[in-house]
Amino acid sequence: MTNRFWRLDAHPHGNDFASAFSLQNEDVPTAGPGQVVIKNDYLSMDAGTRMWITPRTDGYQPPLPLGSKMVGLCLGRITQSQAEGFAVGDLVRCFGQWADYAVVSPAESGLMKLDEDVADVRQHFGALGMNAWTAWAGLVEVAKIQPGETVLISAAAGATGSLACQIARNLGCKVIGIAGGPDKCRFLVEELGVDLAIDYKSDDVEAELAKVEGGINAYFDNVGGPILDAVLPNMAHYGRIALCGLVATYDKDNATAGPARFDQILMRRLTISGFFIPDFLERGTDFLPQLRKWLDEGKLVMHFDETKGLEHTLDAYSRMLTGRNIGKVVVDVRT
Amino acid sequence: MTNRFWRLDAHPHGNDFASAFSLQNEDVPTAGPGQVVIKNDYLSMDAGTRMWITPRTDGYQPPLPLGSKMVGLCLGRITQSQAEGFAVGDLVRCFGQWADYAVVSPAESGLMKLDEDVADVRQHFGALGMNAWTAWAGLVEVAKIQPGETVLISAAAGATGSLACQIARNLGCKVIGIAGGPDKCRFLVEELGVDLAIDYKSDDVEAELAKVEGGINAYFDNVGGPILDAVLPNMAHYGRIALCGLVATYDKDNATAGPARFDQILMRRLTISGFFIPDFLERGTDFLPQLRKWLDEGKLVMHFDETKGLEHTLDAYSRMLTGRNIGKVVVDVRT
Numbered sequence: 001m002t003n004r005f006w007r008l009d010a011h012p013h014g015n016d017f018a019s020a021f022s023l024q025n026e027d028v029p030t031a032g033p034g035q036v037v038i039k040n041d042y043l044s045m046d047a048g049t050r051m052w053i054t055p056r057t058d059g060y061q062p063p064l065p066l067g068s069k070m071v072g073l074c075l076g077r078i079t080q081s082q083a084e085g086f087a088v089g090d091l092v093r094c095f096g097q098w099a100d101y102a103v104v105s106p107a108e109s110g111l112m113k114l115d116e117d118v119a120d121v122r123q124h125f126g127a128l129g130m131n132a133w134t135a136w137a138g139l140v141e142v143a144k145i146q147p148g149e150t151v152l153i154s155a156a157a158g159a160t161g162s163l164a165c166q167i168a169r170n171l172g173c174k175v176i177g178i179a180g181g182p183d184k185c186r187f188l189v190e191e192l193g194v195d196l197a198i199d200y201k202s203d204d205v206e207a208e209l210a211k212v213e214g215g216i217n218a219y220f221d222n223v224g225g226p227i228l229d230a231v232l233p234n235m236a237h238y239g240r241i242a243l244c245g246l247v248a249t250y251d252k253d254n255a256t257a258g259p260a261r262f263d264q265i266l267m268r269r270l271t272i273s274g275f276f277i278p279d280f281l282e283r284g285t286d287f288l289p290q291l292r293k294w295l296d297e298g299k300l301v302m303h304f305d306e307t308k309g310l311e312h313t314l315d316a317y318s319r320m321l322t323g324r325n326i327g328k329v330v331v332d333v334r335t
Numbered sequence: 336m337t338n339r340f341w342r343l344d345a346h347p348h349g350n351d352f353a354s355a356f357s358l359q360n361e362d363v364p365t366a367g368p369g370q371v372v373i374k375n376d377y378l379s380m381d382a383g384t385r386m387w388i389t390p391r392t393d394g395y396q397p398p399l400p401l402g403s404k405m406v407g408l409c410l411g412r413i414t415q416s417q418a419e420g421f422a423v424g425d426l427v428r429c430f431g432q433w434a435d436y437a438v439v440s441p442a443e444s445g446l447m448k449l450d451e452d453v454a455d456v457r458q459h460f461g462a463l464g465m466n467a468w469t470a471w472a473g474l475v476e477v478a479k480i481q482p483g484e485t486v487l488i489s490a491a492a493g494a495t496g497s498l499a500c501q502i503a504r505n506l507g508c509k510v511i512g513i514a515g516g517p518d519k520c521r522f523l524v525e526e527l528g529v530d531l532a533i534d535y536k537s538d539d540v541e542a543e544l545a546k547v548e549g550g551i552n553a554y555f556d557n558v559g560g561p562i563l564d565a566v567l568p569n570m571a572h573y574g575r576i577a578l579c580g581l582v583a584t585y586d587k588d589n590a591t592a593g594p595a596r597f598d599q600i601l602m603r604r605l606t607i608s609g610f611f612i613p614d615f616l617e618r619g620t621d622f623l624p625q626l627r628k629w630l631d632e633g634k635l636v637m638h639f640d641e642t643k644g645l646e647h648t649l650d651a652y653s654r655m656l657t658g659r660n661i662g663k664v665v666v667d668v669r670t
Contacts, residue, residue: 058568058598058599058602059602060601060602060603060604224597224598233393243600243601244601245601246598246601257592257593257595257597258592258593258594258595258596258597258598259593259597260592260593261593262559262592262593262594262597263393263559263581263593264393265578265607265608265609266395266578266579266580266581266609266610266611267393267394267395267609268395268609269395269608269609269610269611269614270608270609271606271607271608271609272600272606272607272608273600273604273605273606273607274600274601274602274603274604274605274606275601275604276601276604279604
C-alpha cells in the first residue's frame with residue numbers, strides 16, 4: 001500500500017513547476033490522534049495556492065516549507081478516523097495534500113462532510129465549492145451588489161469568475177465578463193448568459209468599459225495588474241471593488257507596482273476591499289442552500305476542465321495558472 | 336470701490352504659483368438673481384484645490400477654466416443678497432473666490448450661515464470647519480474607528496490631520512501621527528496629545544510602524560505616495576484606510592504609480608475607501624454639535640498659520656502645499 005505525493009523541493013520560477021515539485025512514494029499514512037486519513041478522489045487546482053510556494057512572508061499565510069507535501073483542496077472518502085464526528089466512509093472536502101491519501105486534522109484543514117445526493121460529486125469543487133463561496137461572499141458581502149447594478153468580473157471564464165457571473169446574473173445585475181480569447185468570450189455569452197464579454201487579448205478593455213453607460217458599480221477582481229488599471233477610471237462614483245485575487249502578481253518574487261490609476265479610488269470615492277475565503281469557512285451553511293437551489297434548477301452551471309491521474313497534476317496546475325482552462329480545473333486521482 | 340481677485344492664467348508647474356496666477360482689479364460685483372455678494376474676511380488654503388488647477392479631467396471635479404477667478408473656501412459677511420434665506424450682514428462660509436468680494440449662488444457654493452457666538456471666527460475654518468468635518472467623516476463614517484483601536488494619521492500636523500488626531504484621541508483611540516520635522520512632532524505630542532509621533536524626514540516610517548503592537552487598525556491618509564507604502568504591510572488584518580487626499584501626487588500632470596505594496600490590501604483583507612468632503616456638505620448638523628462641544632471644552636484646539644493681506648495669498652498657498660505650516664493656513668483679507 002503506497003501513497004504517492006507531490007513534494008515541494010524548490011520555489012518555482014514563473015510557471016516552471018517541473019523543477020520545483022517531485023512525485024514521491026511513501027507508505028500510506030496512519031491517522032494520529034484527532035486526525036483522519038482520506039483516500040482522495042479529486043484535487044482542486046486553485047490560484048491562491050501559488051502564493052504558498054513562494055518564499056514571500058507577506059502573503060496571506062506563511063510559505064509552505066520546502067520539503068513539504070504540497071497542500072491543496074481535496075475531495076474523497078475517509079479511510080481512517082481518530083477525529084470525533086468523522087467516520088470511515090464519509091465523503092469530505094478539506095485542505096489536504098496533493099497525494100493519493102491526505103492526512104489532516106479537522107479544524108486546521110477546514111474538514112467538512114459533504115452531501116451525498118449531488119449527482120456529480122465534482123460540484124463540491126464547483127457550484128457548491130469554495131469558488132462558489134468566494135463568488136457569493138465577494139459579490140454579496142464585500143461588493144454589496146444590488147439588482148440593476150452593472151457588475152464586472154475579471155478572469156470570468158475561470159472557476160470563481162464563471163460562478164460570479166452567474167450569481168450576479170441570478171441576483172438581477174447586468175453582468176460584464178473579461179476573459180482571454182474568443183472561445184472563453186463565447187462561453188461567457190452562450191453558457192453563462194453575461195450581457196457583454198470583453199476579450200482582453202484583442203479588445204481595448206479601457207475603451208470598451210468607457211462605453212458602459214453609468215459606469216461599473218461593482219468589480220469582482222481576480223487578477224489585479226493592467227486590467228485593474230483599465231477598470232478604475234471607468235468605475236461609477238461610490239463603486240465597490242472586491243479584491244479576490246492578484247493572479248497577475250503571484251509568480252513575482254517581490255511586490256510589484258500597484259495600479260497606476262490608484263488616484264481614481266479618491267476621485268471616484270471607491271471602496272476596495274481584499275477578502276479571502278478561509279475567513280468564510282464557517283459560513284457554508286449561509287451560502288449553500290441558495291447555491292444548491294440554483295444548481296438543482298440549472299441556474300448555476302460549472303464547466304469542468306479535468307485531468308486524469310495524480311501524475312499529471314502539474315499539467316493541470318499550469319493550465320489553471322496560465323489561463324488555458326475554461327471553468328474549474330480538477331484532477332481525477334481515483335486509481 | 337474696487338474688487339481685487341486672483342486669476343488663474345496658466346496651469347502651475349509644481350509649486351510655482353507666481354507664474355500661474357495674477358492679481359487683477361475690477362469693480363465690486365453685484366449680486367445677480369439668486370446670488371449673494373460677500374465681503375471676505377478670511378480665505379482657507381486647502382490642498383484639494385490644487386487639483387482644480389491642473390488640466391487633468393479625471394479629478395474629482397472638472398478643472399477650473401484658465402482665465403477664471405480662483406475658487407476656494409471663503410468666510411465673511413454678506414453685503415448684497417438676492418438669495419432667499421440670506422440677508423445682508425449674515426456671517427457665512429462657502430466655496431467662493433480668492434478676492435476681496437466673493438459672488439456666489441447658495442446651492443452650488445455650499446453657502447452656510449455660521450454661528451455668531453464663536454470667540455475666534457477663524458474656528459469656522461478650524462474646529463468647526465470643513466477640515467473638521469472631513470476628519471470626523473473619515474474617522475467615524477469611513478474608517479469606522481472604535482475605542483481602543485490604533486489609529487494612524489498622516490500629514491498629522493496639518494489642518495485636517497491635527498483635527499483627526501484629536502478626534503481619534505477624544506473617541507478613545509491610541510493615536511499615531513506622521514509629520515515632517517521635530518517641530519511638528521513636538522506639536523503632535525505636546526499640543527495634540529498623540530501617543531506616538533513619527534518624523535518621516537528622519538525616521539524609518541516602515542520600521543517604526545512595524546513596532547506597533549497589534550498593527551494599525553485604521554489609517555487616515557492625507558498623502559498617499561511612499562508613506563502609504565510604508566503603512567500597508569503594517570496594517571492589522573481587516574484594517575480600514577480612509578483615503579482623504581493624495582497630496583503627494585497633486586502636482587503631477589499625469590497619473591503616478593499606485594502603492595507598490597498594493598497586494599497587502601488582499602493579504603491583510605484591508606478596506607480602502609476614497610471620500611470627499613463635498614459629499615458630506617449637507618451633514619453639518621450631524622457633525623457640528625459634538626465638534627462645538629469639544630471646542631468649548633478645550634478638547635479640540637486649532638493652531639492657525641495666518642498670512643495677512645490678499646496680495647500674499649500665493650505665499651500662504653505654497654506654505655500649505657509644501658508642508659511648511661503647522662495647523663490651518665488662512666489668509667486674513669480684511670482691509
